[in-house]
Amino acid sequence: MIDLNNFLFSIQDADKQCGSEHDTMTTLISIFLCIGLVVSYMPQHYRIIVNKTSEGFSAWFLLLGVVSSTSSFLNIILLQWDAIVCCKSLSTGACLEGLLGVFQIMLQWAMFSLVFILFLIYFPENQKRVNNLDLPAKLHDMTNEWKTALLVAVVCIGHLAISFFITVILLAVVGSPSEHWETNYWAGFLGIISMILASFQYLPQIVKTWKRKSVGALSIPMMLLQTPGSALFVYSLAVRPGTNWTAWITYLVTGILQGTLLVMCIVWRIRNKRLGIDDLHGTRIVNEETPLLRDESN
Incomplete structure (x- = not known):
């Protein structure tokens, strides 16, 4: 059974140190980013749901993204733990203002995790099973792509469970990062893991997008909203009290890589429209004018 004495003592001790620091500009930017973050992910969620396919997504991209955002979320909770504890002695408005940085990263984690959930739900049916010539025609085996997707889901859930358990144990038994090196090291470790994974995430x-030469289920409007927003996101986190570079470096690297993917998707979209290729599935669009176009080219 966990001894909560240290945990309760940290709450009582924090009450003496709590103070409300009001920065109107930082607060407005953080609120704008929280709203913008949710709005920016809507085109991606909508595109997958409406087209009923997540074709074109890389399972490894989603794995790195989910694990990175989970680590970043737990990192900011640890770094802002004193502010969370201070809510006990602050007004509701001051508490919410002090925790806007936590809300930002929580929303980032939730919105990206929803993309991964939709990826699994709308995984193309024709890519889940493959005929096995050694078995009767009605029997099928899972494809390597579907196996990889399921494996990624298990790893993401396992990482969340283990990291959350360690975080809770450290906060309850040891104390906040500002007073105990063990918790501070764990927060730093999560931040560095998040940074490393984000560096390779995209x-x-x-x-995959380069090889397919089509956008697939990726949303260009989402990336158009998120890429320039990365600069504001980084700034709003960097100026918050109690945070360090491990809390925002992830989003700087991610923004640069996302911008690269955005440019590639725009190039393929223009190319495929010119060549008459279905940008979602990467196949040629066949209609009544297609034979005429081919005849003219001959």
């Missing part, structure tokens, strides 16, 4: 997706 590479599998960039490679």
